[in-house]
Amino acid sequence: MxxxxxxxxxxxxxxxxxxxxxxxxxxxxxxxxxxxxxxxxxxxxxxxxxxxxxxxxxxxxxxxxxxxxxxxxxxxxxxxxSTMVFQQFNLFPHLTALQNVTLAPVKSRGMAKAEARERGIEALTRVGLAEKVGSYPSRLSGGQQQRVAIARALALSPDYxxxxxxxxxxxxxxxxxxxxxxxxxxxxxxxxxxxxxxxxxxxxxxxxxxxxxxxxxxxxxxxxxxxxxxxxxxxxxxxxxxxx
Missing domain, CATH: 3.40.50.300 (P-loop containing nucleotide triphosphate hydrolases)
Known part of the structure; x- marks a missing residue:
């Protein structure tokens, strides 16, 4: 670029x-x-x-x-x-970690829900949160919430x-x-x-x-x-x- x-x-x-x-x-x-x-x-x-x-x-x-x-x-x-990860985590509090990660691929990229779920689990596993896929943000530490935000970015497979x-x-x-x-x-x-x-x-x-x-x-x-x-x-x- x-x-x-x-x-x-x-x-x-x-x-x-x-x-x-x-x-x-x-x-x-x-x-x-x-x-x-x-x-x-x-x-x-x-x-x-x-x-x-x-x-x-x-x-x-x-x-x-x-x-x-x-x-x-x-x-x-x-x-x-590209996909941006911000200082603040910007997670939806009413969605689980997995739902936060899969929302953008489905809504903005038109990805099938099954594929988005597979990608989401893979991304959360990649950042060390495989056991937190069903957890809500309020049950996660700040570091874990930021890792969910990173997984959300990874799930979109951006160039940057x-x-x-x-x-x-x-x-x-x-x-x-x-x-x-x-x-x-x-x-x-x-x-x-x-x-x-x-x-x-x-x-x-x-x-x-x-x-x-x-x-x-x-x-x-x-x-x-x-x-x-x-x-x-x-x-x-x-x-x-x-x-x-």
Whole structure:
């Protein structure tokens, strides 16, 4: 996937300033940066949850000019490429874990219920929740609820899995559960794009690190080069975030 000259403004604030980024298939790309740097806006631009004011997206079929008026069908086609996992789990409290996972494949993709159930059980097993298929969210820990959200994304078989600070609402022990699942998915060479403040995850799992500040990319490259950089801005960020 290629993003070119992606620009997003909120009034007088330029959240993204002509950002260029290639997302390599089968790799894990981690987006880092201080609060307000534009990393979540960039992530949400990939599936048009935030519609950029300028720029193009290319999923392999040629560049799509995102500033033009896109039909609802075209937006749905773009969103089929990726699935987002948010900070909050956004599970339906009246549905079981399995029902939460199978809802989107049936409703938005027209999948047969039997196939969706099979995929759902497989996805929940994949995230270590095979025994929780019939559990309601209120009976699950925060880490388990986030793993259900990941299973829900997996059940849609997207080209790109997008994670917006998936552990920020969890305490360290529960966050470790989710990070273990993400690490396992990365080892399978799925294409992940992850916004996180976890330098441990970034160092151990990322194939590529992208550091943003004030809507611009200041670093895009190998994790070891990032963590060993002599750039004062990067050193300060690692020192401050790493000590939290």
């Amino acid at each position: 290629k993003l070119r000259s992606i620009t997003k403004r909120f009034g007088a604030l330029t959240a993204l300033d002509h950002v260029d980024l290639d997302i390599e298939p089968g790799k894990t790309t981690v987006l880092l940066g201080p609060s307000g740097s534009g990393k979540s806006t960039l992530l949400r631009s990939i599936n048009l949850l935030e519609k950029p004011d300028e720029g193009t997206l290319d999923f392999g079929g040629g560049p799509i000019e995102v500033s033009q008026r896109l039909s609802d069908q075209r937006i749905r086609e773009i969103r089929r490429h 899995l997008l994670f917006d600070e998936p552990t920020s609402a969890l305490d360290p022990e529960l966050a470790a559960e989710v990070i273990a699942v993400l690490s396992s998915l990365a080892s399978e060479h799925r294409t992940l794009v992850v916004v996180t403040h976890s330098l441990q995850f970034a160092r151990s799992v990322a194939d590529r690190l992208v550091f943003l500040e004030e809507g611009k990319i200041l670093f895009n490259g190998d994790p070891e080069r990032f963590f060993n950089s002599e750039d004062e801005r990067l050193k300060r960020f690692v020192s401050v975030v790493g000590s939290v």
